[in-house]
Amino acid sequence: xxxxxxxxxxxxxxxxxxxxxxxxxxxxxxxxxxxxxxxxxxxxxxxxxxxxxxxxxxxxxxxxxxxxxxxxxxxxxxxxxxxxxxxxxxxxxxxxxxxxxxxxxxxxxxxxxxxxxxxxxxxxxxxxxxxxxxxxxxxxxxxxxxxxxxxxxxxxxxxxxxxxxxxxxxxxxxxxxxxxxxxxxxxxxxxxxxxxxxxxxxxxxxxxxxxxxxxxxxxxxxxxxxxxxxxxxxxxx
Amino acid sequence: xxxxxxxxxxxxxxxxxxxxxxxxxxxxxxxxxxxxxxxxxxxxxxxxxxxxxxxxxxxxxxxxxxxxxxxxxxxxxxxxxxxxxxxxxxxxxxxxxxxxxxxxxxxxxxxxxxxxxxxxxxxxxxxxxxxxxxxxxxxxxxxxxxxxxxxxxxxxxxxxxxxxxxxxxxxxxxxxxxxxxxxxxxxxxxxxxxxxxxxxxxxxxxxxxxxxxxxxxxxxxxxxxxxxxxxxxxxxx
DNA sequence: TATAGCAAACTAACATGTTAGTATACTAAG
DNA sequence: CTTAGTATACTAACATGTTAGTTTGCTATA
Numbered sequence: 001x002x003x004x005x006x007x008x009x010x011x012x013x014x015x016x017x018x019x020x021x022x023x024x025x026x027x028x029x030x031x032x033x034x035x036x037x038x039x040x041x042x043x044x045x046x047x048x049x050x051x052x053x054x055x056x057x058x059x060x061x062x063x064x065x066x067x068x069x070x071x072x073x074x075x076x077x078x079x080x081x082x083x084x085x086x087x088x089x090x091x092x093x094x095x096x097x098x099x100x101x102x103x104x105x106x107x108x109x110x111x112x113x114x115x116x117x118x119x120x121x122x123x124x125x126x127x128x129x130x131x132x133x134x135x136x137x138x139x140x141x142x143x144x145x146x147x148x149x150x151x152x153x154x155x156x157x158x159x160x161x162x163x164x165x166x167x168x169x170x171x172x173x174x175x176x177x178x179x180x181x182x183x184x185x186x187x188x189x190x191x192x193x194x195x196x197x198x199x200x201x202x203x204x205x206x207x208x209x210x211x212x213x214x215x216x217x218x219x220x221x222x223x224x225x226x227x228x229x230x231x232x233x234x235x236x237x
Numbered sequence: 238x239x240x241x242x243x244x245x246x247x248x249x250x251x252x253x254x255x256x257x258x259x260x261x262x263x264x265x266x267x268x269x270x271x272x273x274x275x276x277x278x279x280x281x282x283x284x285x286x287x288x289x290x291x292x293x294x295x296x297x298x299x300x301x302x303x304x305x306x307x308x309x310x311x312x313x314x315x316x317x318x319x320x321x322x323x324x325x326x327x328x329x330x331x332x333x334x335x336x337x338x339x340x341x342x343x344x345x346x347x348x349x350x351x352x353x354x355x356x357x358x359x360x361x362x363x364x365x366x367x368x369x370x371x372x373x374x375x376x377x378x379x380x381x382x383x384x385x386x387x388x389x390x391x392x393x394x395x396x397x398x399x400x401x402x403x404x405x406x407x408x409x410x411x412x413x414x415x416x417x418x419x420x421x422x423x424x425x426x427x428x429x430x431x432x433x434x435x436x437x438x439x440x441x442x443x444x445x446x447x448x449x450x451x452x453x454x455x456x457x458x459x460x461x462x463x464x465x466x467x468x469x470x471x472x473x474x
Numbered sequence: 475t476a477t478a479g480c481a482a483a484c485t486a487a488c489a490t491g492t493t494a495g496t497a498t499a500c501t502a503a504g
Numbered sequence: 505c506t507t508a509g510t511a512t513a514c515t516a517a518c519a520t521g522t523t524a525g526t527t528t529g530c531t532a533t534a
Contacts, residue, residue: 021315022518047485057519062486063303070307072397078258079486079525094395097342105338158331160309168401259488284515294489299516316495316516 022056027064029054034073034084035174041086041233045074071170086235087175089227095172096220102165103216104209106153111200111208118155122197125151129190138181141189148193175223178230185222192218259293264301266291271310271321272411278323278470282311308407323472324412326464332409333457339402340453341446343390348437348445355392359434362388366427375418378426385430412460415467422459429455 019025030050033039050061065082068074072091076082085091110118125148132141150162166173192215199208227234256262267287270276287298302319305311309328313319322328347355362385369378387399403410429452436445464471 021516059518059520063300063517065486066300066303076486077526080527081485094397097346097393097395098339098398098401101338101342102335104342105334109334156334158334160331161335164335164405258486296488296490300487302516313516314496317497318515 021060023060023063023067026050026054026056026060027067030064030068031071031073034068035177037177037233039084041084043084045082045084047082071167073170073174087171087226087233088235089224091171092175092223093220095169096216096223099165099169099172100213100216102161102168103149103153104212106156106161107196107200107212108205108209110152110155111203111205113157114155114200114203119197119201121151122148122200126190126194126197129193133186133190136183138183138186141186142181145189145193152196172219172223175226176219178226178233179222188218189215258297260297260300260304263287263291263293263297264304267301267305268308268310271305272414274414274470276321278321278472280321282319282321284319308404310407310411324408324463324470325472326461328408329412329460330457332406333453333460336402336406336409337450337453339398339405340386340390341449343393343398344433344437344449345442345446347389347392348440348442350394351392351437351440356434356438358388359385359437363427363431363434366430370423370427373420375420375423378423379418382426382430389433409456409460412463413456415463415470416459425455426452 020028030039030045039045045065047058047061047065051058054061065074065076069076069082073085074082075085125144129141129144129148132138132144150166153162153165192211195211196208196215199205199211257265267276267282276282282302284295284298284302288295291298302311302313306313306319310322311319312322362381366378366381366385369375369381387403390399390402429448432448433445433452436442436448
């Protein structure tokens, strides 16, 4: 009857497994639920239900909603309700643009300023990635991929850039969850990572930038058909 | 006796002059106070005093603190206190890096995708800037400068990028408040804006990018001596 | 049947009460 | 005079009560 069914908030996990303030733990729990589509786009987040399920009061849940709203994962409708945002290709493209802007700036800087130690880490990490691909451990490779990109940003020496990028690219990451990992893509990804590291080794900022640019473009290309494949997840379905 | 004197929260203005939710208005009021150094770096924000001064309860003030914390304007020390963050050259450099990454990506895109209408706006705005410089209306020019940069980002077609950039560059903007506007700098700025628009007119992304890059670098150069000039505003003074 | 008005139920936003952790000032011991 | 211990005052974080605005579904009317 109702396409925008409210959620039962089952299986949210236990917030006691996490650290930090109660608000942070609630936020983390809800974020995970949204990214994994336990809370699908359009779902109404019922505060009372979530409070009960997690065993907390409304204060930390309210603060969690506020943070998720800033990340673009929920829409707060004043005096009315809070819903999981639908995916939108516009938002995804914007998130991709923002991520690309920051990652390109980062890799450009790292390519010119890199230390030998940093280069050694990158090369060692490439070998790790090779092993994971050989073992066909694709969820392991997914994690290693994330680590590769975030460490590259850490190497800029700017501490906040990693968390900022992940927050800005949240829409992108949510959509990425819908892509099934394929063996072929893992091999390609590894190859592209190698080209990037090669450019960093040669301290060639322009080459590093364009290699990273091509690498990141691939994601948006793979995401494009998603809107037709699962229209119910997108806005105005 | 106490260098980190608490503030009397005088002259915070009236929140009724603003729109939006109470939290937003409180946040805006406090942000303005921090940026204008009414609340100097290191000052302790006393929630009770602020509540009384603004005539609101602790809820909206708490939420405002949380937002300002994300912008890096205040440090929340759990179970203890909330203080205005000191300036730090590291933070300022990071903010400059982030702003530059986003603005360069934006101007590059705009230079290749621009419409005739957008170009016309930019050219018209340059004439406005000329008039302001001729009239020596430097505070007017300051505003026009902001408008020039933000509209350039709006022209990317991505709606969130302007507010994101301003939030990420908050540390930079705070430091910029300390620079006194000089006639010479306004003339230079206008000249640099003209070079950027010229590149956009010619649909030359690389030229636009490097023109913007040089333009933005100037700010950091002018900011560099600040740490020696007013050490009390910086961390570990 | 369609529609306008109304009431009940729900929600975000705000106010206020409570708890637990932190810093500071004071006191007592060395 | 210095230092260790303690008590007090303060705060963020959390819980709960209240308010005002929105949506939904019902009913009465055309």
